Amino acid sequence: MNILVIDNHNFIQEDIIDILKIKGHTVFTYGHPDLYMHKNDALSKELSDYIEKNNISLVFSLNYYPIISYVLKERSVKYISYVYDSPHIAIYTCSIIFPCNYIFIFDYAVYEELRKGGISTVYYLPLSVYNNRISKLINKKRNFAANYDVSFVGGLYNEKHNLYDLLYDKFSEKYEYVKGYLDSAIKVQSKMYGHFFLQDIITDDILKCLLDAYPYESHTDSIATPAYVYAHYFLARKTTCIERTTLLKAVSNHYKLHLFTYKEAPELPNAQIHPAIDYYDDMPIVFNKSKINLNITLKSILSGIPLRCIDIMASEGFLLTNYQADLLRHFNVKEHFDYFEDEKDLLSKIEYYLNHEDERLTIAANAKKIVEKNHDLCEFVEDMINFAFREN
């Protein structure tokens, strides 16, 4: 089958292309900087022509693009989208209900909400990895020397363009009240797992101030409200920034913390900072060679398992993460991973697992086995395609 894979520079697209080729499909790739736009006639025409010319029977993208869905609806070509971001505002558009769509969402809470709203084109599918590739890499580098006590791979969301900080800077003095209001609510949310309430605290009055300070205009066909966008994009990121900084600071004050990140972290003077690492070649090795791999999920991921967690487990690394409801759907606590409930709990679990190597190694080995069995990208890709073509 001729399959078009959308090139949007995401982590696992190379894996997907490899997998599709191995399965005997002819793979085309197509990318365009304006794909995020909901309407662009020239681009739609170009894409439509491309699909016709190459006789494409299926388009596959990581995350979802309304503009592609519009084109495929016209052409009656199937569209598989594997959503790995949450929030992913593009799914809150009218195009989501088009029958060409097979939208696989990794965050069960989001999937459930859409299903309750009567959307039948969405399905729940956790994230998965190319186990074959990761195993080969790890076996090849068994003798790699690095050995870390505690590792964290990821950003602190302390970048200058943090949306919340932009918003915050724009509050003039008359908005001191809103600053205080959001600061305390974010502080509360940063300590809370399993319940995202920041959208609920945006009252009409607060929303008015937010819109005034940093206007947000939604796409005409979007059903995402401004309160949704402020909460999930602006406030959630700031919450994650505070949470990651606070927790990692506490960890680095007591243990050897290795932080693999793309920018400096002056907030964490006691952590050893490493430059960002390559997803394909280096990351599995770091996970494999760390005694404890931390995951602190982006707050806007409501219940889903971040790709990072699956990566860690697939690399036979030991995963210590915050609580995420979906983890318990697929894995067993203390058999495949462990989670912490707050800062105190995190520190005591690090202490425990650093001193219980056997237990740690057993958990990591179990985790690898179950990920190979239940979260394999090869199988998932095949399943998604079979599902999309099941009626034919």
Place this chain on the structure above:
Amino acid sequence: MKILYYCWDEYTASDLFEVLPLLGHFVKIFKCPIANKLEDATFEKQLLDLLKQENYDCIFTFNYYPIISKTAQKSGIKYVTWIFDSPHFTLYSQSVFNNCNYIFHFDKLEAIRFQSYGVKNIYHMPLAVNTKRLNTLLDSVTTSNDKKYSYDISFLGNLYNNEYNFFDQVKGMPDYYKGFFDGIIKSQMNIYGYDLASDIITDELIPEFNSFMSVELSDELFLNEKEFFISLLQKKITVVERFEILKMISAQYDTALFSPESNPFLTDIHFKGYVSYTDEMPIIFSDSKINLNITLRSILSGVPLRCLDIMASGGFLLSNYQPELAEYFEPGKELVMYESRYDLMDKIEYYLSHDKEREEIARNGKLKTDAEFSYEKRLTEIFNIVQSN
């Protein structure tokens, strides 16, 4: 036992006067105003005189009076106290460490907290109701089996409009901190069974707060400013929460409010004024399809007396999630708890339209309360502990 009962006109007093003698205790009632709960020479002298006249085994009060503990300690007599308020600031008196004390606290987390401060004789003891009195009263008003209700939804309780608006009275509070407190309040209202204020009000913030508000705490109290601010905030949360929930419910359903005073902004509510605890309240509970309980946010885990009152009157209880309610009762079978406002509205809608299920739950709630939460049972437990030590 020979009990000297200090009565401060708490509405639970008459039930104890009835039940304690039934359990074989001799009860002498003592009433006398206390000018200062920490130090009061006139009161102390009166109490000492009484203790000299007769040979009592213990003094009993609802809630804790430091002046009584001090007098009991001097006289070498046991002081038994059953706490039904939380927070209860007088417990922070140094006298709480007196070994004459037998303190029974209805809130498990508070009891544990005071144990952690080194208070030895503090026990967790849920509250109770006078089941016999209630059954007699209810039997006298029940006429037929075909139950008619006077109210759809009832809420009986204080709105604390004037009493607890400490934060509103602080002059010159910077806008930032007004927002900061409101942000905590709004967040907390989304969350049940977990106290945020204690997590967010950290020691570092206290000097900031002191720049625009301060409290003067007696030297004798070991309560610190942080704990005091937290309890103020918890009360403020309750004020906002009770108002907002009642506003939301009354806009959609027939809602009756039984309270000393209403709030002018609750325009849709049927305000019924103050009712008496012993004679009127049980009838109202039994006469309402749904009885709402919105626990004071400062009660972290305990079962409020109001919940027991409702269930023992055969009323259907719809309460916020409260840890000890979940521990002692079976949610969905003996009572119903809500976890968010959406959930609350859903459950009101559901139970208003499912009479049989609702009445079954009310019946089960009453059976459990009668069996497990009677004064006979609790007072027996209390005096067994007092006598065994």
